[in-house]
Amino acid sequence: MEDRNNTIAGWALFSGIIALGLGSLSAHYFLADKPERPEKMGYEIEGVVSSEGGDAGGAESIEVRLAKADVAKGEGTFKKCQSCHTITPGGANGIGPNLHGIAGDVVAGARGGFAYSADLKAKGGNWDWATLDAWLKSPKAFAAGTKMTFAGLADAQERANVILYLNSQGGKLTPPAPGAAEPAAADAAAEAPAAEASEAPAQ
Numbered sequence: 001m002e003d004r005n006n007t008i009a010g011w012a013l014f015s016g017i018i019a020l021g022l023g024s025l026s027a028h029y030f031l032a033d034k035p036e037r038p039e040k041m042g043y044e045i046e047g048v049v050s051s052e053g054g055d056a057g058g059a060e061s062i063e064v065r066l067a068k069a070d071v072a073k074g075e076g077t078f079k080k081c082q083s084c085h086t087i088t089p090g091g092a093n094g095i096g097p098n099l100h101g102i103a104g105d106v107v108a109g110a111r112g113g114f115a116y117s118a119d120l121k122a123k124g125g126n127w128d129w130a131t132l133d134a135w136l137k138s139p140k141a142f143a144a145g146t147k148m149t150f151a152g153l154a155d156a157q158e159r160a161n162v163i164l165y166l167n168s169q170g171g172k173l174t175p176p177a178p179g180a181a182e183p184a185a186a187d188a189a190a191e192a193p194a195a196e197a198s199e200a201p202a203q
């Protein structure tokens, strides 16, 4: 009986060892224990605005933000645009068109023969405060097939700053006087066309 117990104990021990070995083998095989496995899978793109979040709802109207906008800060933000845009009068087109006097000018108008995307051309009209705000928040939401591969500026005040800077460089729009806009009413008015614009199907 002693012998038999020993044999049983031995087999139990043996199968335990086998199980351990198999476990670590399969871990190796499937690379579950691979040390270089990244902590976060996938990659993030800087500056992406999440579709649910953003500043919808909470943001002040563009008029209110413009009234307290800072052109110097806007010029700083424009550094993010300079890899693709010049803004000097008669400046060359790069990956994007020259932006001198763009505020108030025709959307996707002929700027030195720049080849615009069909979706931006289809927008028509002239750039105003609200359309520039929507465009810079998310170029893709504004014109789905746009060639401007820029994620957008999530910070609502940063957009107002850079838009005021754009206007200071040959723009034709009249900045709202400080305190001119009534926050509540202007908010609703400014949000509505922006939302429509982003939902409008590309023609």
Ligand code: HEC
Binding pocket: 077, 078, 080, 081, 082, 083, 084, 085, 095, 096, 097, 099, 102, 106, 107, 108, 109, 111, 115, 116, 117, 119, 120, 136, 143, 145, 146, 147, 148, 149, 150, 153, 162
């Ligand atoms: C990666 C390059 C790139 C960056 C960065 C970029 N843009 Fe653009 N931008 C473009 C391209 C390309 C177009 C033309 C879009 C189209 O045809 O759909 C464009 C178009 C525009 C237009 C419309 C011009 C017109 O003639 O109607 C404005 C306004 C504009 N960009 C502003 C900005 C601002 C402001 C920034 C920085 C906050 C910026 N862009 C960053 C490439 C860029």
